[in-house]
Amino acid sequence: MSFSAYARQVRDPALPQRRRVSALRSCVQLYRPIGFHATLSLLEELAGPFQRDEAALLRALDALVASRHARRAEFRRYAAARSAAKRRGQRSPRPDDPNPHRLRGYWHGAPRQGALHALAFWRRERRRALLPSLDPVEARVDSCVNACLAAGGALTAAQRQLLATAVDALDERLRPEVWRDDPVAWFRTRDLLQVARFVEVAAGAA
Template sequence: MSFNLIARKVRDTGLPHGLRVSQLRSCVQLYRPIGFHATLSFLKAKAGHYSVDEDALLRALEVLEASRAAWHTELRVFDEVRRRAKHQGARQPRQAERNPYREMWWSGAPREGALHALSFLLERRRIPVATGDAVAADLERCVVACLASGGALGSEQHLLLADCVRSLRARQIPAGWENDRAGYFRTRDLLRAARHVEIAAAGCVSDA
């Protein structure tokens, strides 16, 4: 079922409230720019206790729909930029180019979404810092600094974050999936947290 059809059920006052909340969660399954649970948490922070409040439920859906609409706009802009670049001979996107097809952030409010995701992950201990993992410990310091400043990082913190990302990417070898699945997923989760820090820091610069 499409996102828009499920969204109509969220708005259907003839349905039990609990079912409408379930339909909102189904919408989030289809569009979860900062992860399923973090997206639900962000909607609650923005809209209120939608699980028990009618108005909050509608606000939560509106927040989600607004971000999704902004994401679709980003996709259209990216397609147009790529079309022009290909016409000029650039067949592949630049590595530094933000690609809304390959990764997602909270479109319309990327810094706010990234900061909420980091806070959510940190509070629930979902940033997997393994004992003796110096890279993970350094990344956690970057996360704490990012949250404390509202996104901004100092020059040394930027360098530390870049070192963390390089080290974590070096761990992502194809054989890692078969040889150490727990380590593979831990590295993936750390890289996702690092990306939230990058987006929050970049958003802080662009908002200045």
């Protein structure tokens, strides 16, 4: 089923609350900008206890729909800008041109709020699994997460540089041979890199 079809189920007062909550979770499966569980957690923060409260459930859906609409509007603006650039002879985008298709972990409409919530969720629910050994690169990411959350997103120039070196190191670890030799480590690195991207978004660097 489509996002819109599930959204109609969420809004249908004839359905039992449990079915409507399940439909909202299906919407989140299809649009989960900061991950499935973190997105559900943010919706509860924004809307209230939607599992048992109908008004909160509708507010949660409205928040999700608003973010999805903002994302689609940004894609349309980007497509229009690219069409205009092509008419001027610029066939390919420049590497530093903003491209919404490259954004990961980005809550459209409130990117900093979404990223900070995702970081808090990660630190509470997944930190131990992603940082079992806390090697120097992992320690840099952990330090930047803590600094970002403590400051409400802001990072100093030194912290931004620390984050950039950690991102480069994590990118280097996502080599095909790592996937072949240790897929568990590869996926853990991929997820930790997403955490670093959340820090970039929260700090206004993405």
